[in-house]
Amino acid sequence: MDVLITDDSGFMRDLLREILEEDHTIVGEAENGVEAVELYQEEQPDIVFMDIVMPIKDGIEATDEITDMDGSAKVVMCTSVEQAEQMKDSIKAGAEGYITKPFQKESVLEELNSIAAE
Numbered sequence: 001m002d003v004l005i006t007d008d009s010g011f012m013r014d015l016l017r018e019i020l021e022e023d024h025t026i027v028g029e030a031e032n033g034v035e036a037v038e039l040y041q042e043e044q045p046d047i048v049f050m051d052i053v054m055p056i057k058d059g060i061e062a063t064d065e066i067t068d069m070d071g072s073a074k075v076v077m078c079t080s081v082e083q084a085e086q087m088k089d090s091i092k093a094g095a096e097g098y099i100t101k102p103f104q105k106e107s108v109l110e111e112l113n114s115i116a117a118e
Contacts, residue, residue, distance in 0.1 A: 001023075001024045001025070001046045001047060001112070001116060002024070002025050002027045002043065002044075002045040002046045002047075003020055003024045003025065003026050003027065003045055003046065003047050003048075003049065003112075004026075004027055004028045004029070004030065004036065004039055004040060004043060004045040004047075004048045004049070005017060005020075005026060005028070005029045005030070005049050006029070006030040006031075006032075006033070006035070006036040006039075006048060006049065006050045006051055006054070006059065006062070007031070007049075007051040007054070007078060008031050008032060008051060008053075008054040008055060009051070010031075012051065012078070012101065012103070013029050013031075015102075015103050016049055016078075016103060016108065017029070019103060019105045019108050019109070020108070020112070023109075024112075027039075027043040027045050028042070028043050028045070031054070032054045032055055032056040032057055032062075033050075033054055033056060033057030033058055033059060033061055033062030033065075034056050034057045034062075036048065036050060036057075036059075036062045036066070037057070037062050037065050037066060037069075040066050040069070040070075040073070041069070044070075046074065046116070047074045047075075047076060047112060047115060047116070048063075048066065048073065048074065048075045048076070049076050049078055049099070050062060050063055050075050050076065050077055050078060050095070051077075051078045051079075052077055052078070052079050052086050052087075052090060053080075053086075059077060059078075059090065060086065060089050060090050060093050061093075063075045063077070063090060063093040063094055063095050064093040064094065066094070067093065067094030068094075073094065074096050074115050074116075074118075075094060075095045075096060076095065076096060076097050076098060076099060076111055076112070076115060077090045077095045077097070077098040077099075078098070078099055078100075078101060078103070079098050079099070079100055079101065080100065080101050096115045096118070097111050097114065097115055098111070099111050
């Protein structure tokens with residue numbers, strides 16, 4: 001499965017890459033929503049892991065743009081526990097699911113597999 005990782009934290013991108021790269025292809029990494037939308041258009045990944053809070057364009061806006069462009073886009077939001085209100089906005093924007101930080105390998109892979117099975 002081709003995966004795009006979007007997070008403004010290099011540490012979080014590294015963590016997700018380590019969890020995913022064994023079984024999946026990382027086609028790109030973005031630090032903000034603008035880069036995420038551009039990379040999505042270029043790479044057409046199977047799934048996008050999208051941080052919510054980022055500079056320039058947040059993950060909710062980027063998810064909205066991506067799902068408007070491609071109605072079959074699969075986006076998983078990456079959130080801190082206290083971002084419950086933003087998760088509701090993310091689902092409205094077209095996100096398929098979410099994982100919480102700090103990332104746990106088991107929950108990341110579980111969410112990825114459930115979305116891939118849809």
